[in-house]
Amino acid sequence: MREPTKYLLSEAQMPTVWNNLAVELDASPHLHPGTGQPVGEAELSGIFPREIVRQELSREVDIPIPEEVREIYTRWRPSPLVRAKGLERALQTPARIFFKYEGVSPSGSHKANTAVAQAYYNKQDGTRRLATETGAGQWGSSLAFASALFGLELKVFMVRASYGQKPYRRALMHTYGGVCVPSPSTETAAGRKILAQDPDCPGSLGIATSEALEVAMKEPGTRYAAGSVLNHVLLHQTIIGQEAILQLAMADVEADEVIGCVGGGSNFAGFAFPFLRQKLKRGGRGPRIVGVEPAACPSMTRGRLAYDFGDTTGLTPLVRMHTLGHAFIPPSLHAGGLRYHGVAPLISRALERGLVDAVAVPQIDCFEAGVMFARSEGIVPAPESTHAIAATVAEALRCREAGEARTIVFNLSGHGHFDMASYEKYLQGELEDATLDEKALAASLALVPQPHAPKVAVPA
Amino acid sequence: MREPTKYLLSEAQMPTVWNNLAVELDASPHLHPGTGQPVGEAELSGIFPREIVRQELSREVDIPIPEEVREIYTRWRPSPLVRAKGLERALQTPARIFFKYEGVSPSGSHKANTAVAQAYYNKQDGTRRLATETGAGQWGSSLAFASALFGLELKVFMVRASYGQKPYRRALMHTYGGVCVPSPSTETAAGRKILAQDPDCPGSLGIATSEALEVAMKEPGTRYAAGSVLNHVLLHQTIIGQEAILQLAMADVEADEVIGCVGGGSNFAGFAFPFLRQKLKRGGRGPRIVGVEPAACPSMTRGRLAYDFGDTTGLTPLVRMHTLGHAFIPPSLHAGGLRYHGVAPLISRALERGLVDAVAVPQIDCFEAGVMFARSEGIVPAPESTHAIAATVAEALRCREAGEARTIVFNLSGHGHFDMASYEKYLQGELEDATLDEKALAASLALVPQPHAPKVAVPA
Numbered sequence: 001m002r003e004p005t006k007y008l009l010s011e012a013q014m015p016t017v018w019n020n021l022a023v024e025l026d027a028s029p030h031l032h033p034g035t036g037q038p039v040g041e042a043e044l045s046g047i048f049p050r051e052i053v054r055q056e057l058s059r060e061v062d063i064p065i066p067e068e069v070r071e072i073y074t075r076w077r078p079s080p081l082v083r084a085k086g087l088e089r090a091l092q093t094p095a096r097i098f099f100k101y102e103g104v105s106p107s108g109s110h111k112a113n114t115a116v117a118q119a120y121y122n123k124q125d126g127t128r129r130l131a132t133e134t135g136a137g138q139w140g141s142s143l144a145f146a147s148a149l150f151g152l153e154l155k156v157f158m159v160r161a162s163y164g165q166k167p168y169r170r171a172l173m174h175t176y177g178g179v180c181v182p183s184p185s186t187e188t189a190a191g192r193k194i195l196a197q198d199p200d201c202p203g204s205l206g207i208a209t210s211e212a213l214e215v216a217m218k219e220p221g222t223r224y225a226a227g228s229v230l231n232h233v234l235l236h237q238t239i240i241g242q243e244a245i246l247q248l249a250m251a252d253v254e255a256d257e258v259i260g261c262v263g264g265g266s267n268f269a270g271f272a273f274p275f276l277r278q279k280l281k282r283g284g285r286g287p288r289i290v291g292v293e294p295a296a297c298p299s300m301t302r303g304r305l306a307y308d309f310g311d312t313t314g315l316t317p318l319v320r321m322h323t324l325g326h327a328f329i330p331p332s333l334h335a336g337g338l339r340y341h342g343v344a345p346l347i348s349r350a351l352e353r354g355l356v357d358a359v360a361v362p363q364i365d366c367f368e369a370g371v372m373f374a375r376s377e378g379i380v381p382a383p384e385s386t387h388a389i390a391a392t393v394a395e396a397l398r399c400r401e402a403g404e405a406r407t408i409v410f411n412l413s414g415h416g417h418f419d420m421a422s423y424e425k426y427l428q429g430e431l432e433d434a435t436l437d438e439k440a441l442a443a444s445l446a447l448v449p450q451p452h453a454p455k456v457a458v459p460a
Numbered sequence: 461m462r463e464p465t466k467y468l469l470s471e472a473q474m475p476t477v478w479n480n481l482a483v484e485l486d487a488s489p490h491l492h493p494g495t496g497q498p499v500g501e502a503e504l505s506g507i508f509p510r511e512i513v514r515q516e517l518s519r520e521v522d523i524p525i526p527e528e529v530r531e532i533y534t535r536w537r538p539s540p541l542v543r544a545k546g547l548e549r550a551l552q553t554p555a556r557i558f559f560k561y562e563g564v565s566p567s568g569s570h571k572a573n574t575a576v577a578q579a580y581y582n583k584q585d586g587t588r589r590l591a592t593e594t595g596a597g598q599w600g601s602s603l604a605f606a607s608a609l610f611g612l613e614l615k616v617f618m619v620r621a622s623y624g625q626k627p628y629r630r631a632l633m634h635t636y637g638g639v640c641v642p643s644p645s646t647e648t649a650a651g652r653k654i655l656a657q658d659p660d661c662p663g664s665l666g667i668a669t670s671e672a673l674e675v676a677m678k679e680p681g682t683r684y685a686a687g688s689v690l691n692h693v694l695l696h697q698t699i700i701g702q703e704a705i706l707q708l709a710m711a712d713v714e715a716d717e718v719i720g721c722v723g724g725g726s727n728f729a730g731f732a733f734p735f736l737r738q739k740l741k742r743g744g745r746g747p748r749i750v751g752v753e754p755a756a757c758p759s760m761t762r763g764r765l766a767y768d769f770g771d772t773t774g775l776t777p778l779v780r781m782h783t784l785g786h787a788f789i790p791p792s793l794h795a796g797g798l799r800y801h802g803v804a805p806l807i808s809r810a811l812e813r814g815l816v817d818a819v820a821v822p823q824i825d826c827f828e829a830g831v832m833f834a835r836s837e838g839i840v841p842a843p844e845s846t847h848a849i850a851a852t853v854a855e856a857l858r859c860r861e862a863g864e865a866r867t868i869v870f871n872l873s874g875h876g877h878f879d880m881a882s883y884e885k886y887l888q889g890e891l892e893d894a895t896l897d898e899k900a901l902a903a904s905l906a907l908v909p910q911p912h913a914p915k916v917a918v919p920a
Contacts, residue, residue: 002527004471005534011464067462074465075542075838082535086609104564106838108877148835149546168628171880174887175834374635375608378535378566417568417877420631427634 005085007247009078014070015246017062019238020055021273022231024280025349030317031307039317047216047224049125052118055232063235065117072116072149076105077239081247081409086376088396095399096253097392099412100244100271101379107172109382109414110267111142111227114236118225119146128221129153133183133208135263136162136336136384137169138414139227144178155222157183157191157211160203162336168418183208190214190313204329205264205340206312213315228264229310229319229344237270240411245274248409255287257395259410261387262291262300262358263338265347271411273346276355287409289356291347292387294366296434297330299323299343300351300358302441306448308342318449321348325444331434333363334422335383341444359391364433366390367426370416382414383422465545467707469538474530475706477522479698480515481733482691484740485809490777491767499777507676507684509585512578515692523695525577532576532609536565537699541707541869546836548856555859556713557852559872560704560731561839567632569842569874570727571602571687574696578685579606588681589613593643593668595723596622596796596844597629598874599687604638615682617643617651617671621662622796628878643668650674650773664789665724665800666772673775688724689770689779689804697730700871705734708869715747717855719870721847722751722760722818723797725804731871733806736815747869749816751807752847754826756894757790759783759803760811760818762901766908768802778909781808785904791894793823794882795843801904819851824893826850827886830876842874843882 021027029038044053055063065073084097105112122130130152134140140156147154156178163170163182173180183203184191190210194201201207209226216224226233248255258275260268272289279286293300303322310316312326323342324330330339343351350356363383370386372393373379381389388410399406416423425431481487489498504513515523525533544557565572582590590612594600600616607614616638623630623642633640643663644651650670654661661667676684686693708715718735720728732749739746753760763782770776772786783802784790790799803811810816823843830846832853833839841849848870859866876883885891 002531005531006471008468008470010468011466071462071465106840112838145838149838167884168877168880171884171887172840172877175831175840175880175883176838177835371635375637378572378605378609378636380632380635415877417628417632417875418880420628420635420878423635424627424631427631 003083006080006082007250008080009243009246011074013246014073014078015239015242017064018235019242019274019277020058020060020063020235021277021346023059023061024277025346027231027346027349028320030319033314033318043317047213049121049127049223051121051124052232055235056230066120069117069120078243079104081244084377087373090372090376091393091396091400093396093400094403094405095396096405096407097396098409100240100409101412102240102267103379103412103415107138107142107145108417109138109142110237110240110270111139112145113239113270114233114266115142115146117236119143119150119152122223123150123152127152127223129155130225131155131212131215131222132225132227133157133205133212134227135159135205135339137166137173137418138337138382140178140180141169141172141176143225144173144176147178148176154178155215156180157185157208159183159205159208159336159339160201161332165334165421166418172418183211185211188214202332204312206326209311210313210315213311228266229342231346233266234269234273234344234346237266238273240270241272241274244271244409245278253407255409256406257408258287258289259388259391259408260291261338261384261413262293262343262347263384264340265344267411267413269344269347272356276350290391291356291358292391293358293360294333294335294338294387294434295360295362296333296436297339298360298436299341301360303342304445304448305348305352308448310342319345321345322351323448324441325448327447328441328444331437333434334419335366335387337384338387361387361390362433364431367423367431369393379412380416380423381412382416383419385413463543466540466542467710468540469703469706471534473706474533474538475699475702477524478695479702479734479737480518480520480523480695481737481806483519483521484737485806487691487809488780488805490779493774493778503777507673509581509587509683511581511584512692515695516690526580529577529580538703539564541704544837547833550832550836551853551856551860553856553860554863554865555856556865556867557856558869560700560869561872562700562727563839563872563875567598567602567605568877569598569602570697570700570730571599572605573699573730574693574726575602575606577696579603579610579612582683583610583612587612587683589615590685591615591672591675591682592685592687593617593665593672594687595619595665595799597626597633597878598797598842600638600640601629601632601636603685604633604636607638608636614638615675616640617645617668619643619663619665619668619796619799621792625794625796625881626878632878643671645671648674662792664772666786669771670773670775673771688726689802691806693726694729694733694804694806697726698733700730701732701734704731704869705738713867715869716866717868718747718749719848719851719868720751721798721844721873722753722803722807723800723844725807727871727873729804729807732816736810750851751816751818752851753818753820754793754795754798754847754894755820755822756793756896757799758820758896759801761820763802764905764908765808765812768908770802779805781805782811783908784901785908787907788901788904791897793894794879795826795847797844798847821847821850822893824891827883827891829853840876840883841872842876843879845873
């Protein structure tokens with residue numbers, strides 16, 4: 001019999017819990033910027049529904065997935081684990097390459113996993129409207145999809161650089177019934193302040209987060225929904241890695257390398273944390289776990305580990321993370337979902353403890369890998385996901401040199417159907433490689449408090 | 461236990477043959493326009509590889525799917541059959557609605573099923589390059605995907621109306637490595653002739669077919685690949701309906717209505733013919749089978765059953781079909797894949813014999829149904845597929861009135877990720893309803909030979 005191409009689980013085999021690694025990783029508390037004290041339920045309940053607040057602060061090992069959420073998940077989950085035979089052939093590598101494919105969700109990426117959970121808990125808690133930020137639009141369109149299912153209104157602040165690059169993403173949100181405006185916008189104090197300083201500001205996830213938070217804090221019936229970074233978001237994504245572990249067992253292989261792209265870090269953590277838990281239980285025996293970030297927005301490899309704000313204007317609690325500084329505005333990468341100044345605190349803890357590795361790759365290399373993947377596997381990957389592919393290709397070529405038959409497993413977090421203008425630009429040779437502005441980075445880092453310093457002033 | 465959302469088959473359960481209904485339907489032969497005699501292998505072998513010619517003329521009941529094709533199919537097949545619980549709730553209907561989802565293919569539609577088969581047979585037969593036409597681009601991008609896998613070059617003539625509307629589809633073909641030009645083009649005699657008469661001609665599938673055929677006939681190493689209409693194309697799609705029958709059995713239900721959209725007819729036939737075979741075997745007991753076409757391009761409901769050309773300039777054999785006339789240029793529908801002047805001869809035979817029903821629906825109703833589907837099921841359907849949804853919604857609402865719990869099964873032939881500009885136009889209220897030009901239709905029908913007349917002159 002032929003070896004299967006993909007490994008599918010039945011709906012009955014779909015995991016029933018999310019994995020919370022707060023205890024294993026000894027998660028750092030988020031701090032109130034005024035008092036320097038850990039934030040508790042009271043501070044967070046203004047913007048999040050009760051159950052989300054509980055999950056953000058939870059030390060439970062596993063959290064059950066509600067039946068209503070599970071039922072919606074079954075529209076596309078369990079997602080397939082695919083043997084990338086075409087890519088292996090194209091690379092002539094002895095390595096075995098598998099990818100977990102999250103692009104099968106209705107909105108086209110892993111973001112739907114947490115969008116459905118958050119929309120559900122908000123509906124339960126009486127929320128009328130959600131506000132959020134989005135980069136490339138994968139999060140915004142996923143939350144628009146989930147909001148449509150639960151009858152919630154939605155306002156999305158989309159980073160202006162991506163708003164221009166990805167009109168089809170806007171149209172997708174609109175089709176689902178969501179309202180989408182470019183950020184910085186004139187609708188919030190945060191947006192107006194930034195536009196006054198720089199009318200051509202391309203925006204950033206930090207700025208858009210400030211705008212969404214402001215709306216959620218001011219307007220009654222409106223709450224905020226986060227697409228990455230926070231503990232509860234990473235939590236909801238762990239269904240990915242749990243499924244992948246079951247599927248690798250079906251294929252009767254063990255992963256040697258577990259690879260994911262990192263912006264805020266939710267798809268990476270969702271994919272990698274279940275593997276990490278298993279590895280910790282086995283006393284450190286297990287795969288190398290690698291997060292891949294853009295060379296032009298390198299929070300893990302160039303950032304400082306410190307308490308910093310999650311948004312640009314300082315509306316969030318302080319979170320302990322590798323950060324380029326909350327004032328850092330990344331260049332207009334086509335992987336808009338990775339244009340974030342920091343990384344999830346739980347991933348920062350794992351990095352700090354040497355449990356995961358980080359690498360940074362240039363944008364051009366990522367598109368090259370993306371086109372190779374499209375031509376050998378047929379799937380056009382999201383520009384974000386091409387970062388994981390670029391690292392996979394590099395490892396597979398290393399295996400070819402070394403004659404090693406390692407097993408590489410990466411998370412294909414989403415498809416690139418709404419990013420075709422970026423591919424066209426690349427194919428026409430018109431895509432410039434995004435470069436890191438070292439001067440801006442130094443200036444931004446200077447505004448970051450020293451590591452572990454609990455007290456900082458809210459930026460003026 | 462909760463009723464499952466989707467019904468999945470294992471790779472081992474994937475059908476091993478394609479169903480050929482040539483005998484059951486008593487297929488009419490294609491005729492040579494000069495001699496009026498049935499065309500044979502000799503005439504077709506100039507433009508198609510041997511095995512495709514054999515399949516086009518075959519009277520075998522089943523044709524085995526080659527192992528190499530099956531292996532590629534398993535990248536996305538068997539495709540899911542999904543219970544549309546969200547749509548049922550939105551419609552408050554007692555009807556049970558299922559859809560077969562072909563949008564899971566790498567290129568996003570059912571077209572990949574025949575693209576892979578045709579690329580395989582061409583590669584086997586020494587073809588270096590393929591030429592084809594495409595409307596909305598679903599066929600062109602599917603063939604680009606398949607050509608990339610088999611290392612074939614590809615030239616695609618894309619109907620100009622769609623070329624402008626769907627830039628992301630062009631970029632997708634380009635990403636797969638295909639070359640795409642708007643049709644009518646200046647690269648062929650057929651294109652130049654039409655542009656001389658009307659420089660603003662929006663093009664049509666018939667014109668683009670003429671251009672692709674001309675290139676295939678003139679240039680060495682180049683063959684033509686058809687995306688619909690012909691027997692072998694419908695044949696390759698029958699894996700859809702075969703899978704759906706197995707999946708309905710898993711769900712323990714029998715279909716009462718089997719619905720698909722119809723342009724050239726390949727997704728409809730691929731979905732419906734296995735049901736039709738079963739129905740014929742049961743002496744006519746079985747589901748009502750309904751093809752849905754655009755009101756502005758109504759070949760089944762307004763066309764004449766006659767021998768006509770498959771392309772505009774008369775390069776194809778004469779095929780017996782319901783036709784609006786080979787000179788008919790449909791209005792610039794957003795469902796570009798349905799802008800064809802005729803319908804597959806095998807479907808015409810089924811219509812003629814009363815084995816299937818045909819309905820025509822206006823474009824605006826289709827987009828309305830498409831948005832309702834997106835908001836209740838999460839999937840944005842291709843504008844072509846919304847025709848099947850509009851008919852499903854109408855039947856489900858009839859069931860609500862009548863209190864009937866019928867089982868409706870439709871084919872969701874593809875997703876609309878590359879058609880978001882059309883959705884945005886609809887949502888902004890800027891989408892005009894495409895209307896049938898009665899005068900142009902009358903003029904075009906006047907050029908169609910009388911029914912069954914075997915001899916016609918090639919148009920000047």
